[in-house]
Amino acid sequence: MTTPALKTVGLTKRFGRHHALSGCTLDIPAGRVVGLVGPNGAGKTTLLQLAAGMLAPTAGTIEVLGGHPASGADQLGKVGFVAQDTPTYANLSIIDHLRFGARTNPHWDQATAEKRIAQLGLDPRQKAGKLSGGQRAQLALTLAIAKRPELLILDEPVASLDPMARREFMKGLMSVTAEDKASVILSSHLVSDLERICDYLVVLVASRVQIAGDVDDLLAGHFRLTGTRRELADLPGGVEVIEEGHTERQSTLIVRADVPLGSFTVTQPTLEDLVLAYMSQAMSSRPAGEPTR
Numbered sequence: 001m002t003t004p005a006l007k008t009v010g011l012t013k014r015f016g017r018h019h020a021l022s023g024c025t026l027d028i029p030a031g032r033v034v035g036l037v038g039p040n041g042a043g044k045t046t047l048l049q050l051a052a053g054m055l056a057p058t059a060g061t062i063e064v065l066g067g068h069p070a071s072g073a074d075q076l077g078k079v080g081f082v083a084q085d086t087p088t089y090a091n092l093s094i095i096d097h098l099r100f101g102a103r104t105n106p107h108w109d110q111a112t113a114e115k116r117i118a119q120l121g122l123d124p125r126q127k128a129g130k131l132s133g134g135q136r137a138q139l140a141l142t143l144a145i146a147k148r149p150e151l152l153i154l155d156e157p158v159a160s161l162d163p164m165a166r167r168e169f170m171k172g173l174m175s176v177t178a179e180d181k182a183s184v185i186l187s188s189h190l191v192s193d194l195e196r197i198c199d200y201l202v203v204l205v206a207s208r209v210q211i212a213g214d215v216d217d218l219l220a221g222h223f224r225l226t227g228t229r230r231e232l233a234d235l236p237g238g239v240e241v242i243e244e245g246h247t248e249r250q251s252t253l254i255v256r257a258d259v260p261l262g263s264f265t266v267t268q269p270t271l272e273d274l275v276l277a278y279m280s281q282a283m284s285s286r287p288a289g290e291p292t293r
C-alpha cells in the first residue's frame with residue numbers, strides 16, 4: 001500500500017475553548033487533487049496549517065506523506081504551502097525570490113521557476129510589492145511549485161483573483177499536477193472553483209468533516225429523487241436523506257443510497273448540489289443558539 005498524502009485520526013484543534021477543528025479523521029491517498037470545501041470559519045485554514053506544521057494539534061494525530069508535519073528538513077522539502085494571503089517580500093524582486101528559493105530548497109527547479117515567470121509575462125526585476133494580488137498569488141504558486149514538492153497545499157489560492165485570473169491560475173495548477181504527479185490539497189468556499197480539477201473532495205462545516213471521498217464514488221453513491229411528498233415518504237432501508245426540499249406539488253431529496261431506487265424518479269446531482277446538501281445538513285443539525293465560532 002502506498003503512503004497516504006494526509007492521514008488524520010480524531011484530529012482536534014482548540015483555540016481557548018473554541019473548537020476550530022473537531023475529531024477530524026481522513027485518509028487521503030497520494031496523487032490526488034483534493035478539494036477542501038467549506039463556509040467561512042469551517043476550519044479549512046486550521047486543517048491546512050496543521051498539515052503544514054504551522055500549528056500543533058490539541059488532540060488526535062496527523063501524518064503528512066507518512067511523516068510528522070514540519071518534523072525536519074526532509075519533511076519540509078516534501079511539502080509546498082501557499083498561505084491564504086500569498087505572502088511574498090514586498091521589497092524583493094521576483095528574481096530575488098527565485099534566488100532565495102534556490103538557496104533554501106534542496107530540490108529547487110530554477111528552470112521551471114523561470115519558465116513560469118516568463119509564461120505569466122512578469123518582469124523578473126519587478127518588486128513583489130508592486131505586483132497585483134493575482135500576480136502575487138502566481139509568484140507564490142511558482143515558488144511552491146519550483147520546490148518540486150510531493151504535496152502542494154494551497155489555502156484559498158483563488159479567493160482574491162478575478163474570473164480570468166482564476167482560470168489562468170487553475171490552468172497553471174493543472175499543468176503542474178499533470179507533469180509532476182504531485183498530490184495537491186486546495187481549499188475554497190466554492191465547489192465551482194474546484195470541481196473541474198479535483199478528483200477527491202472533503203467537505204468541512206462547523207469544524208467537522210461532513211463527507212470525504214473520491215469525487216466519482218461520491219457522485220455514484222448520491223441521487224436526487226423527485227416526486228410528491230407521499231411518493232417519497234416511504235424510502236427503502238439503506239437510503240439516507242441528506243437534504244430535502246418541498247413545494248406544494250413536488251418534493252426533492254438528495255439521498256445517499258446503496259440500494260436500487262428504480263421505483264423513484266431519479267436524476268444525478270452535480271458535485272455542487274452534493275456539497276450544498278451536506279453543508280445545509282450540517283448547518284441545520286447544529287443545536288439552536290450554538291454559535292458558529
Ligand SMILES: Nc1ncnc2c1ncn2[C@@H]1O[C@H](COP(=O)(O)OP(=O)(O)OP(=O)(O)O)[C@@H](O)[C@H]1O
Pocket residue numbers: 015018019020038039040041042043044045046047189292293
Ligand atoms: N489563532 C486563532 N485564535 C482563535 N481562534 C481562531 C484562530 N484561528 C482560527 N480561529 C477560529 O477557528 C475557526 C476556524 O477558522 P479557520 O480559519 O480554520 O476557518 P476557514 O474555514 O479557513 O475560514 P475562512 O474560509 O473564513 O478562511 C474560526 O471560528 C476562527 O475564528
